[in-house]
Amino acid sequence: MSEDVVPADSELEAVRSALVEWYETDHREFPWRRTTDPYEILVSEVMSQQTQLDRVVDAWAAFLDRWPTVDDLASADRSEVVAFWSDQRLGYNNRARYLHEAAGQIVDEFDGEWPERPADLEALMGVGPYTANAVASFAFDAGDAVVDTNVKRVLYRAFGVEDDDEEFDRVASELMPAGESRVWNNAIMELGGVACGKTPKCDAAGCPWRRWCHAYETGDFTAPDVPTQPSFEGSRRQKRGRVVAALSDREAMPLDELGPKVRVDYAPDGEHGREWLRELLADLDDDGLVAVERRDGEEVARLRE
Structure with a gap:
């Protein structure tokens, strides 16, 4: 893939502004988007790994009602945390154990001070690169460009990025404005979840990248996770x-x-x-x-x- 898939400098700021303005004008309201508390964000990220977001809302609120702070969770009986996880049908109970263990690490190993960078957050039990970057981004505005399945789909369609993890990382990083990981990562994930899903809703969702999007121009909405081209969009x-x-x-x-x-x-x-x-x-x-x-x-x- 050539190096010119990222919009030229003359267009890059317009691309960035269009996405952020679209997101800030109208996006799905989830309660963890209204907090910068790293504990609350970590809980939401761990719950969201295997559960639809609409279902996570009630479970997240109930979890924080029972264990409001990281200290509360660290001092809780692990069996009670696992039982809560099972009762809420959040899947994979080992994630409840890891979350409890991570809370203990924050209290005992970090003296209650949260690491702020993705690499440091990965020291927490059960926290991989994606979750670490999400907490760094949404709690501290100190993350890297997020690259999940939805973001790959957006970049593949909009800018013709080849299906290669290094290319996705490179383009995602070049697109993200420096020091703005909180709003940017929320916005591009929202774009993939609302406008650029497996069945795209370019016009209905008012996709802000239509004027630059290769898929919108050609009508070819295939993507790494969408092998069959929809027959109507772009036709x-x-x-x-x-x-x-x-x-x-x-x-x-x-x-x-x-x-x-x-x-x-x-x-x-x-x-x-x-x-x-x-x-x-x-x-x-x-x-x-x-x-x-x-x-x-x-x-x-x-x-x-």
Whole structure:
């Protein structure tokens, strides 16, 4: 893979800003996103490893109600922690044991002071690279760029990153603004979970990277965990539907006003500009759905009656 998959410097800031603004404007509300307490974040991360996030919310609240601080958990009877884990159907009870052990390490080995860097957090029992980076990012804003399955899917589709762990790490690191791991990692994981899932919801979720996304441009939404290309997203059929939807509540619309509603990368004189749009409208005209005419010296499109 060439080195130019990361957007050029002239575009990089726009790419970053678009994602962060999208996330900060509207994202799923989970209670652990409203805290920077490393204990509370570690509990959420360990619970989320094998459990859907919606189910984790109640279990997380109940766990913290019973053991509010890391000292409380460290002094608890391990059997009670394991029993709680089992009762909540959180899977793999050894994770409850590891969490209890990690709490003891914080209290006894670190004198109650949490390590802040991913490499240091990995010293805790049961805390691997991903969990360590999550705690460092969300508690201390001191993490590296996160690379999980969702993020790989986003990078593969958006920027054509090859299916190689080193490449994913490199691109993820170059994209993340320095010193902003908390908001960035939350945002890019949200993008993968909400807009760029196995079945993408580019337009419905308002994906902020559509104007740069290779998959959105080509309609090829395959990914390392999505071997079969969805048949509709990005297709010409989808673009036809966007034209009809855009014209449905208007008597007529100028081509250059309609174009951006069909493609976010529409540019009047560009590759996907007026000529491309005219061809698409011609197909719809042949089907008796849309008419193109001139009004006051301007090309407009309208739905046929």
